[in-house]
Amino acid sequence: MSHIFEALLRAEAERSGEDSPRPAESLADLLQTQELEGGLAQPAPDGNPEQEAVTGAEALAAAKVLFPNLAANSRLVCLNDQRSLGAEKFRVLGLRLRNLREKRKLKRVVVTSTIPEEGKSLIAANLALNQARSRVLKTLLIDGDLRRPTLARLFGLSASLPGLTECLRGERTLAEIVYRLDGSRLWFLPAGLPPENPLELMQSGRLAELLEGLGGFFDWVIIDSPPVMPLADTPFWMKLCDGVLMVAREGVTERKPLKRVLDLLDPSLLLGVVVNSCSSSDHKSYYQRYSPVSGSKGEVPSPIE
Secondary structure, three states: OOOHHHHHHHHHHHHOOHHHHHHHHHHHHHHHHHOOOOOOOOOOOOOOOOOHHHHHHHHHOOOEEEEEOOOOOOOOOOHOOOOHHHHHHHHHHHHHHHHOOOOOOOEEEEEEOOOOOOOHHHOOOOOOOOOOOOOOOOEEEEOOOOOOOOOHHHOOOOOOOOOOHHHHOOOHHHHHOOEEEOOOEEEEEOOOOOOOHHHHHHHHHHHHHHHHHOOOOOEEEEOOOOOOOOOHHHHHHHOOOOOOEEEEEOOOOOHHHHHHHHHHHOOOOOEEEEEEOOOHHHHHHOOOOOOOOOOOOOOOOOOOO
16 A cells, blocks of 8 residues: 555545544545545635636636547546546546645646657546546646647547637637537647648747636646657747656657656656556556756655555
């Protein structure tokens, strides 16, 4: 049993007035209780005038609903298999991010990888679905890969959905491209049709304004960005985010390219490395903090369990 699980059990026992924690309770059940009842400490929203809050709520309530059509072998475990070990791991990862928010600003999280085929989009989608379980906090998932968008396909949605590209071009309003996914509390902003000049479109200044506007509505903004190598798109996304999660895939990611990318990142932005397709049954191998610079400011790196 992990130290996190033991601590949560003790906290739950104290809250309910029990002398000792219930040993039969699973980590998944306990995390679900903490998330849905708002038992995790949350920061106050950025600039929350009453009128702005009402306007944001109305816009979200009016969002068009999309109906995911998952493939039989879909790995969106936080949507179709919430009691699986994989979904439980995402709850632990989500809990870690929530704990980090007590010590730093953390709303916009970029999920990326070194190269394609490392599973970053799958990680981003499951993480966003997990964060969206809260009845209090609102979560938005953005497909920020304008070159090779993947998220719509993962959810079984049309690849021709208007999205970020059309909004940045001024062809669609923000209210027309933010959708709500049926069966979850997650909002989704697709990439739209791939443009001829993705980086130029992103650097127009409209993207920063769009994210600022979305920040007034959402408590979590999870961005699935392109791989870091060899494009300049992801570094641009990183300038607009509060933290970066790197994804590495066992049997695919090579140590030297990963280290080179990590060394290039701003240490203050790097939240950690998620190991995808890990064959080890040792939970410590699933998610582990990364310390890019020895002696740098911040907490001493430690594994999640």
